[in-house]
Amino acid sequence: xxxxxxxxxxxxxxxxxxxxxxxxxxxxxxxxxxxxxxxxxxxxxxxxxxxxxxxxxxxxxxxxxxxxxxxxxxxxxxxxxxxxxxxxxxxxxxxxxxxxxxxxxxxxxxxxxxxxxxxxxxxxxxxxxxxxxxxxxxxxxxxxxxxxxxxxxxxxxxxxxxxxxxxxxxxxxxxxxxxxxxxxxxxxxxxxxxxxxxxxxxxxxxxxxxxxxxxxxxxxxxxxxxxxxxxxxxx
Amino acid sequence: xxxxxxxxxxxxxxxxxxxxxxxxxxxxxxxxxxxxxxxxxxxxxxxxxxxxxxxxxxxxxxxxxxxxxxxxxxxxxxxxxxxxxxxxxxxxxxxxxxxxxxxxxxxxxxxxxxxxxxxxxxxxxxxxxxxxxxxxxxxxxxxxxxxxxxxxxxxxxxxxxxxxxxxxxxxxxxxxxxxxxxxxxxxxxxxxxxxxxxxxxxxxxxxxxxxxxxxxxxxxxxxxxxxxxxxxxxx
Numbered sequence: 001x002x003x004x005x006x007x008x009x010x011x012x013x014x015x016x017x018x019x020x021x022x023x024x025x026x027x028x029x030x031x032x033x034x035x036x037x038x039x040x041x042x043x044x045x046x047x048x049x050x051x052x053x054x055x056x057x058x059x060x061x062x063x064x065x066x067x068x069x070x071x072x073x074x075x076x077x078x079x080x081x082x083x084x085x086x087x088x089x090x091x092x093x094x095x096x097x098x099x100x101x102x103x104x105x106x107x108x109x110x111x112x113x114x115x116x117x118x119x120x121x122x123x124x125x126x127x128x129x130x131x132x133x134x135x136x137x138x139x140x141x142x143x144x145x146x147x148x149x150x151x152x153x154x155x156x157x158x159x160x161x162x163x164x165x166x167x168x169x170x171x172x173x174x175x176x177x178x179x180x181x182x183x184x185x186x187x188x189x190x191x192x193x194x195x196x197x198x199x200x201x202x203x204x205x206x207x208x209x210x211x212x213x214x215x216x217x218x219x220x221x222x223x224x225x226x227x228x229x230x231x232x233x234x235x
Numbered sequence: 236x237x238x239x240x241x242x243x244x245x246x247x248x249x250x251x252x253x254x255x256x257x258x259x260x261x262x263x264x265x266x267x268x269x270x271x272x273x274x275x276x277x278x279x280x281x282x283x284x285x286x287x288x289x290x291x292x293x294x295x296x297x298x299x300x301x302x303x304x305x306x307x308x309x310x311x312x313x314x315x316x317x318x319x320x321x322x323x324x325x326x327x328x329x330x331x332x333x334x335x336x337x338x339x340x341x342x343x344x345x346x347x348x349x350x351x352x353x354x355x356x357x358x359x360x361x362x363x364x365x366x367x368x369x370x371x372x373x374x375x376x377x378x379x380x381x382x383x384x385x386x387x388x389x390x391x392x393x394x395x396x397x398x399x400x401x402x403x404x405x406x407x408x409x410x411x412x413x414x415x416x417x418x419x420x421x422x423x424x425x426x427x428x429x430x431x432x433x434x435x436x437x438x439x440x441x442x443x444x445x446x447x448x449x450x451x452x453x454x455x456x457x458x459x460x461x462x463x464x465x466x467x468x469x470x
Contacts, residue, residue, distance in 0.1 A: 049384060049388055050388055052328050052331075053385075054331070055335045055338075055378075055381050056335075064324070065323075065324050065327065067327050067331065068331045068335075069330075069331045069334040069335065071334060072327055072330050072331045072334055075327075075330075076327060088300075089299070089300050092300065092302050092307055092310075092311060093287045095304075095307050095310075096287075096289070096302065096303045096304045096307045099304035099306060099307055099334075099337075100290045100291075100303075100304065102334075103290075103341070106338070106341055107351075110345065110349075110351070114345075114349045114350055114351075114362060114366070115349055115362060115365045115366045115369060116342075116345070116349075116366050116369035116370060116373070116374065117374075118369050118372075118373040118374070119369060127349060127350060127362045127365075130350050130362075131349070131350045131351050134350060134351035134353050134354060135351060137353075138351070138353040139351065139352075139353070143290075146290050149284060150288075153284055153285055
């Protein structure tokens with residue numbers, strides 16, 4: 001089956017967690033909004049008044065299904081492409097980790113948009129600075145410390161053990177994104193998370209991921225996405 | 236099977252979405268942290284260095300499983316207690332709606348905590364006011380407008396059609412919470428969402444929910460939870 005991924009064409013954003021899963025699985029997919037009149041098609045599906053219109057991108061068309069919400073898409077893909085355990089308990093555990101990553105992603109976004117997603121960063125520089133301080137002081141140690149403990153407790157390979165799941169691909173993206181957005185802060189912090197850094201390297205070296213990162217299918221980080229490099233927030 | 240729900244004992248918070256599902260289903264459960272040394276038991280499970288320790292409450296012990304993240308718990312309960320469709324597409328759709336509600340809940344929390352969850356409201360009054368303005372101007376119409384359209388498109392009974400799902404119980408809680416936290420703003424806004432108001436009434440009238448709301452198992456709203464009544468934010 002050829003999947004159709006719908007996501008904003010100029011950013012990695014939340015769509016990137018889905019792209020990484022599709023790429024690692026070697027799945028056949030089209031990144032619809034990046035070509036032709038894909039953007040118009042995407043907007044049309046969101047504005048549908050019948051059926052199951054998604055609230056926001058990303059969403060995935062898989063045969064007759066249209067699946068929205070990043071973690072929900074990964075739940076679906078994980079079961080079909082060997083990116084999650086087959087047992088119910090295993091599947092729920094990986095999904096739980098992904099939902100915790102999703103919470104962290106929202107907090108990352110809030111570092112530059114504490115007053116809400118509808119205002120520009122330029123209109124919230126001072127609160128962004130305060131929120132970012134709090135983020136690095138309290139939240140990064142809490143979230144990344146949690147995942148680091150799991151990696152260590154499970155033998156140091158992947159977050160749930162010896163087999164890769166979609167949650168590992170997402171943790172790779174988190175590490176890449178924090179390195180991009182906060183190069184100084186992240187450099188200083190990485191000594192606390194050797195397991196996650198090794199996991200990041202392990203994911204980056206997977207053949208399909210390596211090929212993807214070197215291709216133009218991987219959109220470069222930029223200041224329209226979740227991870228934004230604003231000097232004022234890095235130190 | 237007797238479930239054990241672990242959540243902070245003094246607030247409705249995210250645990251309430253799970254409580255409403257358990258109550259509507261008439262499921263047998265203990266709200267562990269509300270009695271005896273339940274709080275200590277909860278903290279111990281979160282601090283476990285092996286197995287599948289949750290990042291945060293709520294989590295549900297169901298036999299040998301420990302399931303964390305509100306939407307994940309509902310995914311599990313929905314399938315077992317007739318609170319979600321049986322088809323894969325139906326299950327994913329209800330879960331997608333729940334994840335969209337979860338995003339909205341985080342934004343509701345950010346109205347009083349725009350600078351992050353680790354600081355007190357009293358230390359972020361001015362940004363909270365700005366964020367709340369934006370929230371009611373942009374975000375409430377977007378989220379509640381989306382759910383209102385779905386209710387209307389599906390015949391006006393529940394959000395996915397004629398049968399109640401756990402997403403409807405959560406939408407009830409959203410309506411109750413917004414009425415509590417922002418009585419003036421919500422009163423003015425409700426004319427835009429007649430379908431959701433009717434859905435709220437329909438849920439409130441369900442016998443198990445009605446009994447629950449009248450019991451002391453329902454913790455009253457207060458200023459430690461997600462929905463907080465701060466006069467300065469209501470007008």
